[in-house]
Amino acid sequence: MGNDTLDEALLRLHDTGPEFDGWLSNHAPMAAEALIRNGHAGDVHHWIDDYLDRLEEAPRGIAPIDAGDWREPLGDPGRTGDWLVFFDREIRTGPWRDTLATWWPRLLPGIAAGATHGVIRVGHAVRSLLEQETPARVAELGQGLAYWAARWQPMTPAGQGPYRGADPRSALDAVPRVPDQRLGIRNRLAQLAELAAWPEAAGAVPGAGSEADRLRGIVAAAVGRHLRYGHGSPVMMVHASTAPAAVLRALPALPVALHGPSLAAGWAAAAAVTAAYSPAEPVPGRFADSGLGPAPAPAATSDAAPPLDPDEVFDHAATSGDAHAIKFADTAVEAWRFAGDPDLLRAAVHATTLIGPA
Secondary structure, three states: OOHHHHHHHHHHHOOEOOEEOOOEEOOHHHHHHHHHHOOOHHHHHHHHHHHHOOOOEOOOOOOOOOOOOOOOOOOOHHHHHHHHHHHHHHOOOOOHHHHHHHHHHHHHHHEOOOOOHHHHHHHHHHHHHHHOOOHHHHHHHHHHHHHHHHOOEOOOOOOOOOOOOOOHHHHHHOOOOOOOOOOOHHHHHHHHHHOOOHHHHHHOOOOOOOHHHHHHHHHHHHHHHHHHHHHHOHHHHOHHHHHHHHHHHHHHHOOHHHHHHHHHHHHHHHHHHHHHHOOOOOOOOOOOOOOOOOOOOOOOOHHHOOOOOHHHHHHHHHHHOOHHHHHHHHHHHHHHHHHOOHHHHHHHHHHHHHHOOO
């Protein structure tokens, strides 16, 4: 997987901060990993050249964080620089899997951190480390954990719902929607506490089989749902699938005892984004000017539309240059390879068209 290219890219990006222009997440490490994994290693440095101007330097610390007193600065974005220093040290003092196993359960309740970009960045880092361990990739995992810790944001606790074992698509359809969708994700997630149906919906983890298989089902359902509901908020709805996909990517590196809580958190993240950004009604999509054919109307079957090639689907996203389109296509193609549902590829093309050029 373009090993040298990924390490070169991560070294170029190492001194950039996890955010820019306030709350906007630095997608460069994640997009670079996705591009390389999908056969676009030759495009990575040019893509970074175009993206780099918008990034900011990594913030400086205020005061060191002590390993025994980590709870107080958790979720404090003003301590981002301190968390970067802390995890740079932590990730180098022992095996990276040990650091991940220690901090994953501490950070998991705050999976909404940075609009779920904290866990997503960690997921991309872990996926690359499982392929090959290098100093640059280990350092990137530390930066992802630091971002997650700095923006740590808990959601309204889940309860127990009636959809356990049900189809993930039906479970997502049953998720209630927040009433006021005018402001950003923090405001929307805060409204979950006011929804009487939220604890049941968030606690009713759907699917059957292993934790990994259930996460795959959740990811596939969220990807497919973007085809019908992504028009409401094309970029933000992407995270309903990329957040649980990040959890799935980390699962092989985690102790088995953490698989159950990881599944629950991945579902809660997918449900929360669905609640926060689903529009009132679905509409049939169109792959306008994509050259890859029309999306099916809501009542149409997948068999009525022409088949898509996964490489072409990802190429379409890469050509757009948009980081969210790239990461969503990466997730959709990965889900398609597991589920074989052509609507997953159609959703990726449709999302790229909705999101448009970077």
